[in-house]
Amino acid sequence: MPVGDTDYIAVSHVWGSELELEWRSVPGIEDEVLATTRKVEFLTEQLPFVVGESYFWMDILCVDQRNDDASVAVTGHIPTIFQYAKRTIVIKDGVGTKDCCGQAVGQIILLDGPWSSALLTPYVDEHASQLRFDEAVLTRLWPFQEIILSDVLQFVCCLASGFPESMERDTPTSQGDISFRTVEDIYFRPVISALQNLAESWSQYGHDGGLDSIETAKFIHAFLNHGQVSRKAVPGVRSRSHGIGDLAAAKDSGRRTTKTRDFVLAIMPQFPWYTVPENAKKMTFGELFVDCFQHQAERGGVKFSPLVTIGWQNTPKDILPTPPVSGNVPTPKTLGEFIRLTCGPPSPVLRGNSNExxxxxxxxxxxxxxxxxxxxxxxxxxxxxxxxxxxxxxxxxxxxxxxxxxxxxxxxxxxxxxxxxxxxxxxxxxxxxxxxxxxxxxxxxxxxxxxxxxxxxxxxxxxxxxxxxxxxxxxxxxxxxxxxxxxxxxxxxxxxxxxxxxxxxxxxxxxxxxxxxxxxxxxxxxxxxxxxxxxxxxxxxxxxxxxxxxxxxxxxxxxxxxxxxxxxxxxxxxxxxxxxx
Known part of the structure; x- marks a missing residue:
C-alpha cells in the first residue's frame, strides 16, 4: 500500500527501560509484543480511542521485533513513514510533565515570556519528591527524528499508574537537603532545555528562514497540554533537506540511544543520497560513519564534512582517500556529539579556487x-x-x-x-x-x-x-x-x-x-x-x-x-x- 496514496497515522514512542521490556500478550493482537506493562496498558486502553478507525503505523506492531534484519531495514523507511503521515501521535510515558505543567504555563504566545519559570514552582510542589522529571521523548534519539519529520503532531500521555522503580529519585542524603536552586539546575532545567531544543528543531526543519517563535511556542504549548500542533508544509523541501543546517538546533542535544549505530541509522536516511547498508547491523559505528560520507561523495549529497579526518591518523602521504574521512572517531554518546562529528571544515581547495x-x-x-x-x-x-x-x-x-x-x-x-x-x-x-x-x-x-x-x-x-x-x-x-x-x-x-x-x-x-x-x-x-x-x-x-x-x-x-x-x-x-x- 503506497504511503503517499493512503491516509494513516504514525505513532512515535519510546520503548521503555530494557529492565522492564518483556514479550507480552496484548488483547486483540495475535503475536506477543515486546513492551513494558505501561505500554501494554496504553495499547489496550488508549490507542483504540486515539486512532479510531484510521490506518496507523507503530513499530512494535508493524515490524517483527524478533528479526534484527527487519528492524534495521525499516530504518531506511522511517523518514517516508513520518513525512507522509496525516498526523503523528507522540506518546509521552506519563512520568514526566503532567496536566499541572500545562496549567501553570497557560497560553504561551511568545518565547520571551517566563514560560519555563512558570513551570518551576509547580514542579517543586508536585514532582520533585516522586521522580527525576525525566521525559523519555525528550531524552531518546528516535523520537527526535520522528517528530521533526512530521508536519502535524498530537501529544498523548500514558495514564499514570505509579512510577517504575527505575524512575525513582536517588535523593542525596550526605550533602544535606536539596535546595530550590539544586532542584532547578539538576532535575528541572535539562528537561526544559530539551523541550526548547525539540521545539526549535521542529519549527526550523526544512526552512530557509530563521526561527519562527510563534510556531515554536505553539509546539511547547501542545506538548505541555497534550494537544495538537501543525506547521506549514513546504512542498519539496522535506525531500531535499538542507543538511547540517536542519540539525543545528540539536547541536547540544543530550539525546541518547541504546545502539551507537543508530546515530547514523536514525539521522541519515532523511537525506535522499543515503541508503542504509544491507549489512548495517554487522557494521561498527566507525564503518557506518565512513560509509555515510562515501555515499555523499558518490551521489553529490548535502555537504556534511567530517570533523575528524584521515590526517589525524598515521596515513602514508601517497594514500589520499576521497573523502578524507576516518573510521577512527570518538564514539558519540549523545546526538549533539554525533552532529559535531559531521560539521568539520570541508576539504579546502586553496590555490585560487573558490570554496566555502x-x-x-x-x-x-x-x-x-x-x-x-x-x-x-x-x-x-x-x-x-x-x-x-x-x-x-x-x-x-x-x-x-x-x-x-x-x-x-x-x-x-x-x-x-x-x-x-x-x-x-x-x-x-x-x-x-x-x-x-x-x-x-x-x-x-x-x-x-x-x-x-x-x-x-x-x-x-x-x-x-x-x-x-x-x-x-x-x-x-x-x-x-x-x-x-x-x-x-x-x-x-x-x-x-x-x-x-x-x-x-x-x-x-x-x-x-x-x-x-x-x-x-x-x-x-x-x-x-x-x-x-x-x-x-x-x-x-x-x-x-x-x-x-x-x-x-x-x-x-x-x-x-x-x-x-x-x-x-x-x-x-x-x-x-x-x-x-
Missing part, C-alpha cells in the same frame, strides 16, 4: 607560538590562567557546554563546604556512567566556568560562592598533581575546540593539547599526536569554516605540497582568530 572556506594563509605569517601543555616546571597558577584565557576565547562552546554536557557534573556550593578533596570524592560518586576516569576535573571545570560569569544566570552567585571558588583554586595550586592539571587542561581544550568532553578517552590516544600564543592571546588547541613527525613536509594553513554560523570554527589544516585533498590535523577555539585587526 576562507584560507587565512600559512601559520608562519601569524607568528603563532606552540608549546606543550604540560612539562617540567609548568606553574599551576599559570595553568589556571591559561585555562581561563582559553575559555574567554571560546565563549560559544563554553556557553553551550555549561547548559548541556557539563550539566551532569554540576555542583551546589551553597549547601555544603567544598574544598578540593571533597570535590574529587563528590565527582567520583556523581559519575555513574564512567564517562571520565578523573571525573573531578569536570566538576572543577563547571566551577571555573561559573566563576567567569559567562552566562547571565551566573549573576545569582553570591560572595559565598566565590569563597568556595577561592578554596578550590587554592587546592588546585597547592595540592593537585601534574597529572590532574593535565587532565583539567585536556578537558578544557576539548570544550574550547568544540569536540566536547565525551571524546576524552579517545583524545588521549589521538590528540595532544597544546598551549598556543597568538599576539597577546594565550589559549589551548588540539593537535594530532602524529604532528609533526609524519607531517613535517606539510604546509600548514588556518581555515575558517563559514558554512553554518552555529559551527563557525578554525581548523589547523595540513596540505601536502601540490596535492588535494588537504588533511585537517587539529582544532583551534572558534573565537581566537575572528578579528585580525
Amino acid at each position: 572556506n576562507v584560507a587565512l594563509g600559512p601559520l608562519s605569517s601569524y607568528l603563532i607560538e606552540v608549546y606543550p601543555v604540560i612539562g617540567i616546571g609548568l606553574d599551576r597558577r599559570f595553568a589556571l590562567e591559561l585555562l581561563l584565557s582559553s575559555m574567554a576565547h571560546s565563549t560559544q562552546w563554553w556557553s553551550r557546554a555549561w547548559s548541556s554536557e557539563l550539566g551532569d557534573y554540576s555542583v551546589e556550593p551553597r549547601n555544603y563546604y567544598i574544598d578540593g578533596e571533597d570535590l574529587v570524592a563528590f565527582r567520583t560518586r556523581r559519575d555513574p556512567e564512567g564517562l571520565l576516569p578523573r571525573a573531578a576535573a569536570v566538576g572543577t571545570l563547571k566551577i571555573l566556568y561559573t566563576w567567569l560569569k559567562l552566562p547571565s544566570t551566573i549573576q545569582r552567585w553570591t560572595p559565598g560562592d566565590k569563597d568556595n571558588w577561592s578554596r578550590i583554586q587554592s587546592w588546585l595550586i597547592t595540592n593537585s598533581s601534574y597529572d590532574f592539571i593535565e587532565s583539567l587542561l585536556r578537558l578544557a581544550a576539548l570544550i574550547s575546540c568544540g569536540l566536547g568532553i565525551g571524546a576524552y578517552e579517545w583524545s588521549i590516544q589521538n590528540l595532544t593539547p597544546l598551549r598556543t600564543k597568538f599576539r597577546d592571546k594565550r589559549f589551548l588547541v588540539l593537535s594530532s599526536n602524529l604532528r609533526p613527525r609524519s607531517l613535517r613536509d606539510c604546509e600548514f594553513y588556518l581555515i575558517e569554516t563559514k558554512r553554518v554560523e552555529e559551527y563557525e570554527r578554525f581548523s589547523l589544516v595540513a596540505i601536502y605540497p601540490g596535492r588535494v585533498p588537504s588533511y585537517s590535523v587539529g582544532l583551534f577555539p572558534c573565537d581566537v582568530f575572528r578579528y585580525q585587526d
Whole structure:
C-alpha cells in the first residue's frame, strides 16, 4: 500500500527501560509484543480511542521485533513513514510533565515570556519528591527524528499508574537537603532545555528562514497540554533537506540511544543520497560513519564534512582517500556529539579556487607560538590562567557546554563546604556512567566556568560562592598533581575546540593539547599526536569554516605540497582568530 496514496497515522514512542521490556500478550493482537506493562496498558486502553478507525503505523506492531534484519531495514523507511503521515501521535510515558505543567504555563504566545519559570514552582510542589522529571521523548534519539519529520503532531500521555522503580529519585542524603536552586539546575532545567531544543528543531526543519517563535511556542504549548500542533508544509523541501543546517538546533542535544549505530541509522536516511547498508547491523559505528560520507561523495549529497579526518591518523602521504574521512572517531554518546562529528571544515581547495572556506594563509605569517601543555616546571597558577584565557576565547562552546554536557557534573556550593578533596570524592560518586576516569576535573571545570560569569544566570552567585571558588583554586595550586592539571587542561581544550568532553578517552590516544600564543592571546588547541613527525613536509594553513554560523570554527589544516585533498590535523577555539585587526 503506497504511503503517499493512503491516509494513516504514525505513532512515535519510546520503548521503555530494557529492565522492564518483556514479550507480552496484548488483547486483540495475535503475536506477543515486546513492551513494558505501561505500554501494554496504553495499547489496550488508549490507542483504540486515539486512532479510531484510521490506518496507523507503530513499530512494535508493524515490524517483527524478533528479526534484527527487519528492524534495521525499516530504518531506511522511517523518514517516508513520518513525512507522509496525516498526523503523528507522540506518546509521552506519563512520568514526566503532567496536566499541572500545562496549567501553570497557560497560553504561551511568545518565547520571551517566563514560560519555563512558570513551570518551576509547580514542579517543586508536585514532582520533585516522586521522580527525576525525566521525559523519555525528550531524552531518546528516535523520537527526535520522528517528530521533526512530521508536519502535524498530537501529544498523548500514558495514564499514570505509579512510577517504575527505575524512575525513582536517588535523593542525596550526605550533602544535606536539596535546595530550590539544586532542584532547578539538576532535575528541572535539562528537561526544559530539551523541550526548547525539540521545539526549535521542529519549527526550523526544512526552512530557509530563521526561527519562527510563534510556531515554536505553539509546539511547547501542545506538548505541555497534550494537544495538537501543525506547521506549514513546504512542498519539496522535506525531500531535499538542507543538511547540517536542519540539525543545528540539536547541536547540544543530550539525546541518547541504546545502539551507537543508530546515530547514523536514525539521522541519515532523511537525506535522499543515503541508503542504509544491507549489512548495517554487522557494521561498527566507525564503518557506518565512513560509509555515510562515501555515499555523499558518490551521489553529490548535502555537504556534511567530517570533523575528524584521515590526517589525524598515521596515513602514508601517497594514500589520499576521497573523502578524507576516518573510521577512527570518538564514539558519540549523545546526538549533539554525533552532529559535531559531521560539521568539520570541508576539504579546502586553496590555490585560487573558490570554496566555502576562507584560507587565512600559512601559520608562519601569524607568528603563532606552540608549546606543550604540560612539562617540567609548568606553574599551576599559570595553568589556571591559561585555562581561563582559553575559555574567554571560546565563549560559544563554553556557553553551550555549561547548559548541556557539563550539566551532569554540576555542583551546589551553597549547601555544603567544598574544598578540593571533597570535590574529587563528590565527582567520583556523581559519575555513574564512567564517562571520565578523573571525573573531578569536570566538576572543577563547571566551577571555573561559573566563576567567569559567562552566562547571565551566573549573576545569582553570591560572595559565598566565590569563597568556595577561592578554596578550590587554592587546592588546585597547592595540592593537585601534574597529572590532574593535565587532565583539567585536556578537558578544557576539548570544550574550547568544540569536540566536547565525551571524546576524552579517545583524545588521549589521538590528540595532544597544546598551549598556543597568538599576539597577546594565550589559549589551548588540539593537535594530532602524529604532528609533526609524519607531517613535517606539510604546509600548514588556518581555515575558517563559514558554512553554518552555529559551527563557525578554525581548523589547523595540513596540505601536502601540490596535492588535494588537504588533511585537517587539529582544532583551534572558534573565537581566537575572528578579528585580525
